[in-house]
Amino acid sequence: MQFRASVMHQRKEQHENQMQVFINKKGTELHAKIISEAKSELIKVENIRKVREKEEADRKRMKEKEAKDRAEGKIPVDEEGGSGGWARGSV
Numbered sequence: 001m002q003f004r005a006s007v008m009h010q011r012k013e014q015h016e017n018q019m020q021v022f023i024n025k026k027g028t029e030l031h032a033k034i035i036s037e038a039k040s041e042l043i044k045v046e047n048i049r050k051v052r053e054k055e056e057a058d059r060k061r062m063k064e065k066e067a068k069d070r071a072e073g074k075i076p077v078d079e080e081g082g083s084g085g086w087a088r089g090s091v
Helices: 002-072
Strands: none
Touching: none
């Protein structure tokens, strides 16, 4: 009976050790996956931020160019203060 108890104790310890190794392995894999996904999302957010900054800079540059052209008389100004032509709202 004592032999069987010692064998069962060894099996139980071996099983616990194997479970701990398995948990550590899965935890490491999950950690790597989470880090990879987080880096991917960070890249997406950074790209969106860069695009928005560029769009804002382009809008600012266009407004400055339009104001300069208006001041030089290159763009005609209609009665309502907008530019003529196919601009939105000119009827």
